[in-house]
Amino acid sequence: MSLRIMFKMLRRHALMPTLVMLQVALACAILCNVLFLVWQRVQPMVAPSGLAEDELVLVDQIFSRTHTFSAAEAHAGQLALAHAPGVRSASSALGLPMIGMVMVDYTLKSPTGVTVGVNGYFGEGLVKTLGLQLVEGRDFLPSEYRDFGITQQSSEVDKSSSPEPVIITQSLERQLFNGKSAVGKNLSVTDDPEHGYFVIGVVRHLLRNQLSLASDGRADNTLLAAKRIGDSALLSYAVRVDPAMREVAMHGIRETVKRQFGAEMGDDAPVRIATYAETRHEALKSQRAALWLFAGVTIAVIVVTAIGIMGLTGFWVQRRTRQIGIQRALGARRSQVLRYFMLENLLIAGAGVVVGMALAYVANGLLMHYYELPHLPWTYLPIGGAVVLLLGQLAVLAPARRAAEVPPVVATRAI
Amino acid sequence: MRYNLMLAWHGLKRFPRSTILAVLTVAMGLAATMTTLALLHQLTADPLPGRSGHLYLAWVDTVRAKPVAIQSANGINPSNYHRIKLDDAEELLHEHRAMWQAAMTSVYTELAADDGAHPHVKHAYLLATTAEFQPMLGVGLRSGRSWTAAEDAARVPVAVIDEALAVELFGSIQAVGREIKIGSHRFQVIGVSAPFSPQPHFYDLSAMTFSGSQRDRAFVPLRALLDAGIDLAGNDGCDEDAPKKRTMFGTDAAHCAAVSYWVDLPSKAQANAFGDYLQRYAANQKSLAGLGKAPRSELTGVGAWLSKQNVVPDNVRLNAWLAGSFLLLCMANVAGLLAARFLRRGGEIGIRRALGAPRAAIFQQHVFEASMICLIGGLLAWPLTLFGLWTLRLQDGGFTDLARLDPSMFGALLALAVAVGLLTGWLPAWRASRVEPGLQVKSV
Numbered sequence: 001m002s003l004r005i006m007f008k009m010l011r012r013h014a015l016m017p018t019l020v021m022l023q024v025a026l027a028c029a030i031l032c033n034v035l036f037l038v039w040q041r042v043q044p045m046v047a048p049s050g051l052a053e054d055e056l057v058l059v060d061q062i063f064s065r066t067h068t069f070s071a072a073e074a075h076a077g078q079l080a081l082a083h084a085p086g087v088r089s090a091s092s093a094l095g096l097p098m099i100g101m102v103m104v105d106y107t108l109k110s111p112t113g114v115t116v117g118v119n120g121y122f123g124e125g126l127v128k129t130l131g132l133q134l135v136e137g138r139d140f141l142p143s144e145y146r147d148f149g150i151t152q153q154s155s156e157v158d159k160s161s162s163p164e165p166v167i168i169t170q171s172l173e174r175q176l177f178n179g180k181s182a183v184g185k186n187l188s189v190t191d192d193p194e195h196g197y198f199v200i201g202v203v204r205h206l207l208r209n210q211l212s213l214a215s216d217g218r219a220d221n222t223l224l225a226a227k228r229i230g231d232s233a234l235l236s237y238a239v240r241v242d243p244a245m246r247e248v249a250m251h252g253i254r255e256t257v258k259r260q261f262g263a264e265m266g267d268d269a270p271v272r273i274a275t276y277a278e279t280r281h282e283a284l285k286s287q288r289a290a291l292w293l294f295a296g297v298t299i300a301v302i303v304v305t306a307i308g309i310m311g312l313t314g315f316w317v318q319r320r321t322r323q324i325g326i327q328r329a330l331g332a333r334r335s336q337v338l339r340y341f342m343l344e345n346l347l348i349a350g351a352g353v354v355v356g357m358a359l360a361y362v363a364n365g366l367l368m369h370y371y372e373l374p375h376l377p378w379t380y381l382p383i384g385g386a387v388v389l390l391l392g393q394l395a396v397l398a399p400a401r402r403a404a405e406v407p408p409v410v411a412t413r414a415i
Numbered sequence: 416m417r418y419n420l421m422l423a424w425h426g427l428k429r430f431p432r433s434t435i436l437a438v439l440t441v442a443m444g445l446a447a448t449m450t451t452l453a454l455l456h457q458l459t460a461d462p463l464p465g466r467s468g469h470l471y472l473a474w475v476d477t478v479r480a481k482p483v484a485i486q487s488a489n490g491i492n493p494s495n496y497h498r499i500k501l502d503d504a505e506e507l508l509h510e511h512r513a514m515w516q517a518a519m520t521s522v523y524t525e526l527a528a529d530d531g532a533h534p535h536v537k538h539a540y541l542l543a544t545t546a547e548f549q550p551m552l553g554v555g556l557r558s559g560r561s562w563t564a565a566e567d568a569a570r571v572p573v574a575v576i577d578e579a580l581a582v583e584l585f586g587s588i589q590a591v592g593r594e595i596k597i598g599s600h601r602f603q604v605i606g607v608s609a610p611f612s613p614q615p616h617f618y619d620l621s622a623m624t625f626s627g628s629q630r631d632r633a634f635v636p637l638r639a640l641l642d643a644g645i646d647l648a649g650n651d652g653c654d655e656d657a658p659k660k661r662t663m664f665g666t667d668a669a670h671c672a673a674v675s676y677w678v679d680l681p682s683k684a685q686a687n688a689f690g691d692y693l694q695r696y697a698a699n700q701k702s703l704a705g706l707g708k709a710p711r712s713e714l715t716g717v718g719a720w721l722s723k724q725n726v727v728p729d730n731v732r733l734n735a736w737l738a739g740s741f742l743l744l745c746m747a748n749v750a751g752l753l754a755a756r757f758l759r760r761g762g763e764i765g766i767r768r769a770l771g772a773p774r775a776a777i778f779q780q781h782v783f784e785a786s787m788i789c790l791i792g793g794l795l796a797w798p799l800t801l802f803g804l805w806t807l808r809l810q811d812g813g814f815t816d817l818a819r820l821d822p823s824m825f826g827a828l829l830a831l832a833v834a835v836g837l838l839t840g841w842l843p844a845w846r847a848s849r850v851e852p853g854l855q856v857k858s859v
Contacts, residue, residue, distance in 0.1 A: 015846055019751040026744040030737070037733075107488040117488025190488075210489055289810045290730070297737060300447070301744060304440055308748035311433070315755035367736065371729040372490075 006344055020312050020345075021352040024388055027305040028356025029363055031298065032384030036364070036376050038294045040215050041287045047219035049276075050169070050205030051097060052131025054243045055088070056276035057253060058096050062235040063271070064264035071147055071230040077260045078124070081239055084256045086249030090239045092229040093123030094148065095209055097130070098276065098283040102234070103210050106223065107190045108197075110176035115190060117218070118172065119208040122148055122227035127167065127203070129240045132224075136173075137183040137201030140165060140226040149230025163196030164226060169206050171220035173199075211283060216374065235261070246275070302391060309395035313345065317403040324403055325410030334404040341400035342393060349392035353385040360384065419776060423783035430756055434788065437752045441792030442799055444745030445832055449796060450803030451735040453824045457817040458625065458727045462613035466553055466679075467717035471686060472618075473516075473676045475697040476711040477503050479654040496621045496675065496724070497713065498651045501637075501668040503696075504676050508545060508564075512692055513678035513685070515551035519544035520647050520674045521622035521631055522640065527596040528584035535584050540622060541574075541597075541633040543640045543647070543674075549575070551679045552611070552618070554634070559591040559606030567636050572643065575606035576633040595633075598643030602635055614817060615726045617717055619675050621649050624726045625814030637674065647673045678714075690714040728814070746839045753785055754843035761850050768852035778848040785840020786833055793832025800828065 010017045059081070062069075074092045081090035095104045104120035126132070127139045144165050163186060173182040187197040206222040208214055213221070229235070241249035254273055265271060274282070317324070324337055364376035427434050461467055474497035504518035521540050528535040548554065549561035554575075562573050574595060581590035581604075594601045612630035616623045623629055641647075650671035657670035666673045680686040690712070697710035715723065757764075764777055800820060807818040820828075 015754055015842075016751075019747060019754060022747045023744060023751065026740065026747055030740050030744065034737070103489075103491065105487050105489050105491045115488055117490070119489065210491075213489060286810075293734070297447075297741065300443060300741065304443070304741075304745055304748050307436065307440070308751050311436070312751045312755060315759065319758075363736075363740070367733065371733055373729075373733070 003347075006340075006347065010344070010348070016312055016316050017348045020309055020348050021355065023305055023308045024349045024352025024392060025356035025359055027301050027391075028353050028384055028388040029359035030301050031387055032357065032360035032380050033364060033367075033376065034294050034297055034301075035384055035387075036380045038291060038298075039380075040374065041290050041294070043216070044207075044211045044214035044219065045284055045287055047207055047214055048205045049097060049207040050130075050132055050203060050220070051207070051276060052240060053276045053280075055131060055240050056129075057239040057241055057246075057250065058099060058272075058274060058276060058279050059237040059239060059253060059257060060096065060099050060101065060272045060279075061270045062237075062257065062261050062265065064233065064261075067264060068150060068231050068233050069235055069261075069264075071149055071228075073260075074149075074229045074232060074235055077235060077237065077257075080256045080260050081237055081253060084239075084249065084252035086242050086245030086252060088240045088242055089125060089129045090237055091123040091125045091129040093121060093126060093129075093236055093238050094227070094229055094232070095119065095121045096236055096238055097121075097207050097209055098211075098279045099236070100209055100211060100283065102236070104225075108172070108176065108223070109188045109190050111186060112178075114176055116172065116175050116221055117213070118221045118223050119210050120223050120225050121206075121209075122225050122229065123238065124228045126224055126238065127201075129238045130206070131240060132206055133204040134167075134201050135170060135204050136181060137167070137199070139201060140167070140224075144226040145228040146226065147230035148225075148227035149232050163198045165200045166197045166226070167201040167203060167224040168199055169203055169220040169222055171205075171217065172223065173202050175217075175221075211287075250275075305388070306391060306395040309345070309349075309392055310398060313341065313396050313399040314402070317341065317399045320403075321406055321410055324406040325408055325412075328406060328408035329411040337406070338400050338404040341396060341403050345392050345396040345400075346389065349389050352392075353388055356388065357381040357385055416779065419780040420783050422780045423787055426756075426760075426780070426784045427787055429760075433752055433756055437749045437788045438792045438795060440745045440748050440752075441789050441832070441835065442795035444742035445789075445793055445796035445828065445835065446799030446803055447738040448735075448742045448831070449800040449820075449824065449828045450807065450818075451731070451738040452827070453800065453804060453820050454807060454815075454818045455727070455731055455735050456821075456824055457614075457819060458731060458814060460614070462615060462617045462717065462721075463553065466551075467617070469679055469681050469686075470551070470717050471678050471680055471689070472497055472713075472715045472717075472720050473499075473507065473678050473689070473693055474713045474715070475499055475503055475693055475700075476708065477697065477700050477703060478652045478672050479656060479702055479706060480652060481655070481706055481708070493652070494621060494649060495651050496619070497715065497720075498621070498672045498675050500670070500672050501641075501674060504545075504674050507676060507696070513680050513689055515547045515679035516677065517545045517548040517551055518637060518674040518676050519548060519618055520637070521616070521619045522645060522648055523622070524597060524645055526580070526584065526633065529594060529596050529601070537580065537583060539580065539632045540629060541635055541640075542619075542631040543635055543637040543645075545637055548634065551677065552613075554611045555609035557588060557607045557609055559604070561606050561634070562636060567638060570636065570638045570642055572600045572602040572636070572639040573605045574602040574633050574635045575608050576604055577608045577610050577630075579610055580632040581607050597635065597640065598645040600639065600643035602639070602643075608634070614814075615721065617721055617726075618677055620724050620726065624724075625817060627814070627816055641668055647671075649673070686714065686716075731814075742835070746835055749785075749788070750839045750842055753781075753788070753840060754846060757781055757843050757847040758850075761847075764847055764850045765852045768850065774848040777850075778844050781844030781847045782837060782840045785844060786836035789832045789836030789839065790829070792835075793829050796828060796832065797825065 078090050078092040095102050106118040106120050107115055108118050109115045124145050182199040185199050205220055208222045367373050520543050522543050523540050526537045526539055546562055546564045546567050557578055561575055578588045581588045585593055588607055590604045590607050593604045614625055616626050647666040647668050650666040650673040653671040680689050693712035697712040804818040807815050
């Protein structure tokens with residue numbers, strides 16, 4: 001049967017196709033946006049961390065209200081932790097992966113003027129302790145570290161005039177230097193243009209700790225600065241342990257923290273000592289909750305749409321039983337009837353998908369206007385559309401089969 | 416009309432399978448929408464009904480520092496909670512231009528009940544404030560009294576603690592006259608208050624927003640607390656000529672904008688006058704000359720303040736939109752189901768019409784049927800919504816324990832159900848009322 005006749009049919013009985021189209025359009029718009037939101041949440045979860053994840057233990061929130069830890073105390077803690085049984089190395093650090101409590105914020109600017117928002121990690125020996133993989137250049141030399149603490153932050157202390165060495169990730173190298181080697185190149189930050197930085201090394205991956213931004217190619221926007229932790233009100237440590245001795249090491253770390261800092265922290269101290277895996281699990285809790293929610297929405301949308309299409313098409317078929325019978329009596333094959341209904345659904349759903357994609361785009365634009373939401377890339381539209389089209393074809397299969405089963409003899413009855 | 420209602424009821428029972436399907440679909444859509452709306456309703460509720468309408472946050476910019484424009488590509492902005500310096504707060508308090516006024520800031524610190532043998536130590540938030548907080552915010556007193564402006568000025572170490580804290584520290588709510596140690600000083604308990612926990616914690620959002628189980632559990636005079644060596648928690652900027660910082664997180668109250676200054680202005684005219692007064696105050700700051708800053712002040716009402724600080728998490732609103740569009744999808748679906756079943760009984764409709772029923776009657780019958788389906792769906796959505804809110808509460812977002820359904824939202828649920836019924840039923844019912852009697856009767 002030609003498309004022209006099909007269109008004519010659809011136009012004459014416009015209510016059913018319109019309702020199917022409306023459902024398809026709404027489902028398509030919702031699914032496009034949900035798929036996009038899902039991908040936003042999934043990216044930080046699947047981004048490579050670049051860390052020796054199995055060997056890492058994070059000690060966080062060593063905290064004293066009454067007194068500020070001195071640089072010597074911070075360093076003593078690092079030494080004591082490094083000498084605990086089962087521990088390979090320890091670093092007093094500011095900013096740790098998967099811990100969003102303290103975030104170091106840089107807006108880096110390349111010589112060619114590209115600016116990138118970056119999170120920094122400070123601490124002595126972090127390349128070794130975090131187990132990062134250097135792909136170019138070198139690690140910091142012990143002599144390159146400068147103390148970073150309250151005393152150093154205040155304006156009385158002169159900043160060293162020579163540029164400060166930093167280690168960046170491969171992804172940053174690509175973004176800032178357009179794929180050319182970054183080692184030895186200079187960088188600056190936008191809010192302190194006088195102070196210079198230069199790249200001495202490049203690591204393969206290092207996940208940033210501002211997880212909400214760890215998407216769309218920004219997950220590795222991280223740098224290491226040659227800063228040793230000075231006097232501070234809050235201490236945290238990265239500890240690399242021998243995975244075979246993890247239990248022993250965890251116990252040792254707990255004891256060491258208690259011995260070193262227990263007196264200042266008091267009984268209900270909020271100190272957290274956990275493996276990387278535990279910390280990650282905790283940090284991604286809200287992302288997981290959101291994913292469950294989106295999964296629920298997706299399933300509900302699919303079920304409701306499928307039922308809707310099946311119900312309406314079933315009724316549509318039933319109405320036209322006699323017509324189908326005539327067609328069969330006139331020589332139409334079963335497969336032709338089946339194909340007719342499949343094609344008809346494809347046409348209706350196709351129209352719905354076009355409307356739905358436009359709707360999705362408009363909805364995203366509106367949401368983006370009011371809430372902090374990235375732009376919906378157009379690639380999501382055909383993906384969402386294809387999902388809905390496929391859904392439509394699957395949903396129409398049962399009623400179309402039923403239509404194909406209509407015997408030609410129906411045509412001879414009760415006219 | 417009763418006849419039409421009855422017909423609609425019979426119609427429902429005729430095709431139980433499609434009725435159940437439609438009811439379930441509507442219930443799902445309604446439950447999803449109501450779950451998100453109920454949470455949103457709780458989060459946007461008035462934190463202090465009856466009072467927040469005339470409370471204002473007063474701000475003057477007297478920090479001696481050049482305005483810095485920090486532009487972070489990571490979207491991290493320096494905090495701006497419109498706090499002011501302690502000296503300005505005291506000056507404004509002294510001039511006393513509003514009905515009630517108090518400077519305040521929440522501090523997380525250690526409280527110890529010292530009864531010799533067994534010191535009970537608690538870490539808790541307390542509100543460091545000035546005398547008029549109590550009548551202004553309407554903090555209820557269970558026993559004892561609050562302190563006076565004279566005690567503020569004399570820096571007398573007194574405290575009002577809430578009854579739960581009294582029980583935890585002293586084992587009973589009869590705590591007046593006891594002492595608690597905060598920092599280096601002993602504070603005498605002069606009053607026991609009812610728990611005070613407006614949601615959100617609008618008067619100091621820097622400490623917490625939706626506070627969950629946290630709240631300010633004690634109230635102490637601001638000056639006395641500073642005397643005891645307790646640091647305030649944070650600030651919105653410090654003077655450039657301030658002395659060196661003592662700790663990384665502590666704040667030097669004399670040189671940093673660290674206290675929120677709230678005033679009670681019962682009428683619009685008073686609010687306008689106070690706004691002018693603040694602007695004059697900012698303009699008269701001689702010490703700011705030479706910094707190239709225009710005098711800045713602002714008087715912000717509670718509602719405006721909450722929306723400015725964006726306290727309702729974006730994803731709560733986003734989820735409400737998502738649920739709303741899902742409800743639309745469910746409505747389209749039910750409209751389809753209804754259209755199919757109405758047209759299936761085209762023969763009956765034809766007979767009714769042929770026997771003289773007007774189109775309006777047919778229309779009414781079918782709209783009733785649609786509304787009934789949606790109303791039943793609404794009733795079914797009630798437990799589903801409660802279940803949805805329960806799952807929300809299981810998640811730990813700091814605000815999710817507010818996910819509850821109050822009676823007004825239950826009413827809204829039923830109203831929404833009926834509205835949905837009328838809307839979805841309208842098109843199929845109209846289509847049904849257009850059935851040509853002649854054609855249908857012939858084919859029966």
